[in-house]
Amino acid sequence: MSETQRRREEQRQALIAAAERAIAAQGLAGLKARELASEVGCSLGAIYNLVQDMDELVLRVGSRTLSRLDVALTEVESGPEGAVERLVAIALAYCRFARANLHLWRTLFDHRMAEGSEVPDWAVSEQMQLFRHIAVPLSELLPNAGGDRLTLLTRTLFSAVHGVLVLGLDEKLIAVPVAALEQQIDMLVRLVCAGLGSEESR
Known part of the structure; x- marks a missing residue:
């Protein structure tokens, strides 16, 4: 795995963990793409480079x-x-x-x-x-x-x-x-x- 791939996978796992925390706290209604992007330090559009969709x-x-x-x-x-x-x-x-x-x-x-x-x-x-x-x-x-x-x-x-x-x-x-x-x-x-x-x- 290249360094770029490793960083991408780390960010992907961070995104999933952030989504898990949001759902655990508020249910599906608490899942906001913009807030997740801010939490993991990526642009809103970059989320869809990490997962296909919500x-x-x-x-x-x-x-x-x-x-x-x-x-x-x-x-x-x-x-x-x-x-x-x-x-x-x-x-x-x-x-x-x-x-x-x-x-x-x-x-x-x-x-x-x-x-x-x-x-x-x-x-x-x-x-x-x-x-x-x-x-x-x-x-x-x-x-x-x-x-x-x-x-x-x-x-x-x-x-x-x-x-x-x-x-x-x-x-x-x-x-x-x-x-x-x-x-x-x-x-x-x-x-x-x-x-x-x-x-x-x-």
């Missing part, structure tokens, strides 16, 4: 968020014994990560690509990789489930937990106290697992 910048911030979420979920997987307990631990770790990184977490789902643009393959792949945290214990709980069914159940369980979490953290609607929210998520995962286990034993 969509890519948001996705790069999302990539960092997903990476930290991956670490948080991995850390709790080795503790509990049994597939159900691991699924509960993963769901609660997801809940705690969302609360601790509220704006960054919401951005993963609130961001919409510009009309005519699609989420790039690298970003989709990073998102899909996280489903393994659910799929692996589910496959232990349901050893006879085929690949397609396991994929569907994995996404369904995630959607159920995510939906409860979104509503529970929405202060404008039905905000739920933290302890009660975690109890609801714990109960939801156990009920789903009990139902799936019962179905599997038929």
Whole structure:
């Protein structure tokens, strides 16, 4: 890597870090190209030499968020014994990560690509990789489930937990106290697992 390339990459990483701080503080509404340019010491137009557009910048911030979420979920997987307990631990770790990184977490789902643009393959792949945290214990709980069914159940369980979490953290609607929210998520995962286990034993 040449010196010019190295400096450009350093500035690119500085831009992504500045965008991450802006989103963490104020959500997507806090992401202002002019302010970012001033913070990293480049012209407004130079931002688009570092990233293709603001969509890519948001996705790069999302990539960092997903990476930290991956670490948080991995850390709790080795503790509990049994597939159900691991699924509960993963769901609660997801809940705690969302609360601790509220704006960054919401951005993963609130961001919409510009009309005519699609989420790039690298970003989709990073998102899909996280489903393994659910799929692996589910496959232990349901050893006879085929690949397609396991994929569907994995996404369904995630959607159920995510939906409860979104509503529970929405202060404008039905905000739920933290302890009660975690109890609801714990109960939801156990009920789903009990139902799936019962179905599997038929």
